[in-house]
Amino acid sequence: MGDSATFEFVVGHANYWLFSVLMMTGLYVVVARGNLVKKIVGLNMFQTSVFMLYISMGRVDGGTAPIFPVDMEIDPAVIYSNPLPHVLILTAIVVGIATTALGLSLIIRIREEFGTIEEDDILVAERILAAEDDKAHGEAMGGRT
Amino acid sequence: MRHHLILRVVTKLLVGCIILFAFYVQFHGDFSPGGGFQAGVIMAVAFILYGIVFGLRKVQAVFPPWVVHKMVALGVLIYAGTGVVSLFLGYGFLDYGAFAPHHPSHGQHYGILAVEFGVGVTVTGVMVAIYYAFAARPARLSDEEW
């Protein structure tokens, strides 16, 4: 591959690079951060990367916003972008908002019950609970590992 | 926020405009970008702004939580109900042709208007409900502890 071809390849796939980086960053944050709120933030980044993927997919070279004029006299020469991915992503965004709201409300409840939103502390608290169960009900008890 | 005179005055001025704009986006949705989703959020913003500046108690006096909860359900009922009406008129679910059998494009307008109204009601309700749910939570900690 020549230099220009490599350049073409890198720039021509810019949206995919962005998608991959954002997706991996989000996923990493979900896995690596112990703070429950940060996990939700990571999850949001992860979802947003998918939104970007879809939106960039809907772009047509030289296309304009896919809105027909009010008088419905459509000029066949005008190229419109593909509106379908946008519509799909509108739905996915709503799902994402619902997930975030639910996640945050769960965090509030966890904070009230456990007194912390750090995963490590919660694991300790749960391990103590599991040990208590174990003591009260005998024998090995799997618990959360 | 008692001391922020400018904020309070500007908010009072803005709330009306925001609601008006929400209605514009709502009912212009089948001609131009807009519709129930966006209008619902804009409408909710008006109430949330009012709540932030004047306090939860004041906004809940205007817009009580039970009304919000009913709105969430009502909007969905309007949406699905539109589909059920078309279904009982002998058409498919959400087939807007049912509302003006001889003018399918008119039927589309009526159908979309009804459905978008339902969406608007629900989105307003949901957004305000989320705000209420989080804001009404009694703080178990004082601000310093955070």
Added chain:
Amino acid sequence: MATEAAHHTAMSLAEQLPVLQVLVPFLAAPLIVFVGHRGLAWLVAFVTSAAAFVIAGLMLGQVIGGGVIYYHIGGWAPPLGIEYRVDATNAFVLLLVSGISTIVLPYARQSVASEIPLRHHALFYACYMLCLTGLLGVVVTGDAFNVFVFLEISSLSTYVLVAQGSHRDKRALTAAYDYLIMGTIGATFFVIGLGMLYMATGTLNMADLAARIASQGANRTVIAAFGFIVVGMGLKAALYPLHLWLPNAYTYAPSAVTSFLAATATKVAIYVLMRFMFSVFQPAFLFEGNTLEFLIMPLAVMAMFAASVIAIFQTDLKRLLAYSSIAQIGYMLLGIGMLSQTGLTAAIVHLFNHGITKAALFMGVGALVFRTGGSFFDRVQGMGKTMPWTSGAIVIGGLSLIGVPGTAGFVSKWYLVQGALEKGWWPVAVLIVVSSLLAVIYVWQIIEALYLQAPAKDIPAGEAPATMLIPMWIMALACIYFGLATDITLGAAQAAAQGLLAGSSGMLSH
């Protein structure tokens, strides 16, 4: 199309069945919230669930001979519009989901009353209805993106339902949170897969997707999409190494919720896996055959053993059953992995049989919790004498879980072994039998605790109320009935397997 609807022949209500299947429970949810009456909430939920069951039954009657029902939402023809598409596979799963829901609801009434504060009841049943809507919608739709939307409707309400267990044990909250994180990652993987499919084919209608993938063959985008979809759905289905959300969610959720979810939620995810593996992608593709044989099959076998062994060491009855669920999902995936008529039939029959078995078992455990206040062995031991009916149902469910002849579990395992032998994979057949022996161990532990040990001192005596006993026994008797009369389940499963194995041509018989 809608714009040309000048000459219109009115549709009869019978033609509306596919949409009514989703619409009826969907309308019930906001209705319950809108009315807001606690007593009415349960009634509305039960009536709509029963109606959904009748609708599913009617549709299965229409398609069991190999027919397909198409329904275009809003009158928009596919591939532009959303299409509902019901064949034998869908109808069978629809019947399972709506049936389980209808039987769990009468049971739920008292169980929920004892586990969830009264002021949350209306919202609880609204959530339950939304979950049912989502599960039915996933199964009924023929549009790939619509699957995601319904999947998230059911998942989001499931997280809420699981979190309701926090009134008994606060660990329900973290269980729900973990489930939320993992479930959302799974769903997002699924959407990425769909995006890649859309890039490769420019359509989202399943039949259309199948045709275009078949004509263009495998390419890297399609293969990547396949990977994302399998992993995403695998998370939702608790495919073995992706099962971590399941034990806690099932253990800490309210008993009625556990009974419903264990019997339906993972089954629906398995259905989506089957639909995508066989109908949308071509089973003939090398990459898919390889995935099934070298990835899904070993994982399935590992699930059968690892989860069963973990189940043996549990002291909490609910958690034991949760691990056993993971093992049973292994059997279904094993059947799918065989890529043969018999194997697939076994997987679909097991999907149904395990659904009713687990519903009976979890309802039994829920009744024990209702009376004794806990599901640990030392709380429930000796209940064979004080609660003979509940214990009897649990024993029948346990026997079906092992696969004792005369129970539903036997039929599906028999077919599974046959499928393995047909392929000449006799080591796999041996593994199936050996893993069933592990099930014998943990079921025996349950029986031992219930019948051979003295009850704890502070347990109030008395049988569970009739509203809990009757649904439990319906399920227990169903375990025996479907073990003896296999015409319905096997007939439907064979028709379903045929439709699936026909690959994309099965989707295209317009």
